[in-house]
Amino acid sequence: MVPIAGLRSVVALLAMEAGQFFEPAGRPGVARLTAQAMLRGTARRDASAWSDALDALGASARLDVGSHAAVFSGQCLADDLGAYLDLVAETVVTPALADSGLEFVRAQALADLEEAKKDTRSVADQTWRELTYPVGHPFRTRSIGDELVVRSASLAEIRAHHRNGIHAAGSVLVLAGALDADRAFDVAERAFGAWSGTEPPDRAVAPVILDGMRRRAVVVPDKTQADVVLGWPGLPRTDPRFTRAQVANMVFAADTFASRAGQVVRDQLGLAYYVFSSIAGTAIQGPWTVRMGVNPENVERAISVTFTELGKIRDGAIADDDLALARDKLVGELEVGRESPNGVAGMVLEAELFQLGDDHLERYPRELRAVTKDDVVAIARKLLPLDHYALAIAGPEIPAS
Numbered sequence: 175m176v177p178i179a180g181l182r183s184v185v186a187l188l189a190m191e192a193g194q195f196f197e198p199a200g201r202p203g204v205a206r207l208t209a210q211a212m213l214r215g216t217a218r219r220d221a222s223a224w225s226d227a228l229d230a231l232g233a234s235a236r237l238d239v240g241s242h243a244a245v246f247s248g249q250c251l252a253d254d255l256g257a258y259l260d261l262v263a264e265t266v267v268t269p270a271l272a273d274s275g276l277e278f279v280r281a282q283a284l285a286d287l288e289e290a291k292k293d294t295r296s297v298a299d300q301t302w303r304e305l306t307y308p309v310g311h312p313f314r315t316r317s318i319g320d321e322l323v324v325r326s327a328s329l330a331e332i333r334a335h336h337r338n339g340i341h342a343a344g345s346v347l348v349l350a351g352a353l354d355a356d357r358a359f360d361v362a363e364r365a366f367g368a369w370s371g372t373e374p375p376d377r378a379v380a381p382v383i384l385d386g387m388r389r390r391a392v393v394v395p396d397k398t399q400a401d402v403v404l405g406w407p408g409l410p411r412t413d414p415r416f417t418r419a420q421v422a423n424m425v426f427a428a429d430t431f432a433s434r435a436g437q438v439v440r441d442q443l444g445l446a447y448y449v450f451s452s453i454a455g456t457a458i459q460g461p462w463t464v465r466m467g468v469n470p471e472n473v474e475r476a477i478s479v480t481f482t483e484l485g486k487i488r489d490g491a492i493a494d495d496d497l498a499l500a501r502d503k504l505v506g507e508l509e510v511g512r513e514s515p516n517g518v519a520g521m522v523l524e525a526e527l528f529q530l531g532d533d534h535l536e537r538y539p540r541e542l543r544a545v546t547k548d549d550v551v552a553i554a555r556k557l558l559p560l561d562h563y564a565l566a567i568a569g570p571e572i573p574a575s
Contacts, residue, residue: 175358176350176518184255184351184358185515187523188246188262191344194312195242195457196377198335202312203319206239207279207327208335213237214275217268221275224265233258239317242456243527244340249515252352259365266340267369271333283324290318294394294401294568295465301566302403302463305388311379313460342369346526350519379458382407384562391567399447400470400569404480405463406558411455411528415553417538419453419462421545422553424500426487427451427464427480432503434483434496435464445469445476455524462557470570481560488554492547505539 197205215221228235235248246266250258290296300316307314318324347366349358384406409416427435428451440449447467454460468476486492511517512535525534 175353175355176348176515176522177353177355178351178515178518181352181515182251183249183515184252184258184349184353185249185519186247186255186258186262187346187348187519188266189243189346189348189523189527190246190266190340191242191527192244192335192339193240193242193456194315194317195379196339196344197312198331199377200310201323201327201331202315203283203323204327204331204335205244205339206317206319207276207283207324208271208332208339209237209239209244210279210282211271211275211332212265212269212336212340214278215270215272216264217270218264220270224261227261228258231258231261233261235262240456241313241317241454241460245523249351255349255353255358256361256364259361263365263369267366269336271329271336273329276327276329276332280324280327283318284321286318287321287324290316292394294397294399295467297392297394297568298401298403298465298566301390301392301568302405302564303461305390305564305566306384306405306407306461307382311382312377312458342366345369346523348519348523348526350515350522382459384564386562387565388563389565389567391572393571394568397569398470400468400473400567400572402466402468402473402477403463403566404466404477404563405461406563407459408453408462409557410458410460411524412457412530416453416455417541418545418549418553419557420504421497421500421542422487422550422558423451423453423462424504425492425496425550426484426554426558428500429503432499434487435480438483439466439476439479443475443479445472445479449480455528457528470572473567473572477565484554484558485560488551488558488560490547490551492550494547497547497550501542501545504542508539508542 192205194205216224231250231254233248233250237246246262303314347362409419424433427433427449430436430440436449440446449466451464453462464480466476521535
């Protein structure tokens with residue numbers, strides 16, 4: 175519970191450890207199908223009646239499935255918090271999970287998968303995952319899942335995943351905004367107090383190590399732009415090096431103006447329409463990727479320049495101003511986030527999911543400021559090798575160099 179003065183509304187985030195990482199082995203897509211089916215009616219009312227009840231409160235709600243968690247997020251007026259949490263609990267704890275609901279969300283998912291086949295960003299992302307993660311790894315596919323699994327998932331399988339994966343033991347509720355803490359605890363207890371379930375055993379996933387360079391280009395018909403994903407398996411959010419990796423990521427390519435590859439590839443040389451990198455924070459090695467949208471004629475040069483900038487970082491050729499700018503950018507993003515209830519709730523949720531400590535919000539900016547040039551170089555040399563990576567290109571045929 176995070177009371178914030180001067181507001182009339184409350185942001186609510188309910189995170190259930192039911193994302194990709196917790197899917198049944200070999201069944202990518204079941205988590206998302208289950209989450210979407212949960213929104214198609216409850217034991218008490220159909221989807222339309224539930225939506226009408228939400229609208230009557232003037233509240234918002236959505237359920238998203240990510241690499242680690244399925245997150246029910248929304249906002250309501252403080253006076254309506256009890257009624258709002260009752261509605262959330264109704265769909266989370268007692269969803270109808272009926273045949274009609276499953277078929278509705280299955281059709282949506284298949285349509286999304288079909289559309290993704292024509293989207294160069296989606297094709298490049300999926301191709302990169304297949305190059306990087308072995309069969310059976312939870313991150314080998316995007317959260318939307320595998321088409322064969324989406325087509326074949328049964329209602330019994332969806333209900334089993336809800337029973338085994340959507341439970342109180344693996345869930346965190348964060349409330350931020352116009353709160354009276356005692357009242358908020360009371361209404362949350364009323365809504366979710368009867369929710370039970372046994373947390374499943376920990377899932378063991380072997381470390382991913384790339385044995386060399388892996389590259390694949392996929393031709394997507396009728397496209398003029400190529401999308402490129404270059405990357406490596408990252409490191410778990412709980413790894414003590416994660417903060418240093420975030421700074422290294424910013425120095426490298428996370429932002430057009432605050433990172434080396436962003437400045438050079440896009441701003442100075444004009445080789446890409448966009449360039450950005452990200453490192454996923456999850457329970458295991460999520461993707462650490464650089465993504466670029468490039469004219470097909472510039473693909474090879476854009477990739478080469480990106481590696482050149484990475485090589486400079488690995489060699490320690492990092493200007494003090496570049497490192498300071500990267501740290502300032504990350505700390506500034508944190509401070510901006512702390513100005514909104516959504517941002518505060520998201521930070522608290524991350525700290526709770528990965529047990530980062532009650533003082534994480536206060537400690538984290540100091541940890542970012544403390545990252546040194548030697549830290550960045552060590553991370554780049556260890557986790558971003560120049561000869562062990564995966565590279566995916568999707569778009570028109572790449573001209574021969």
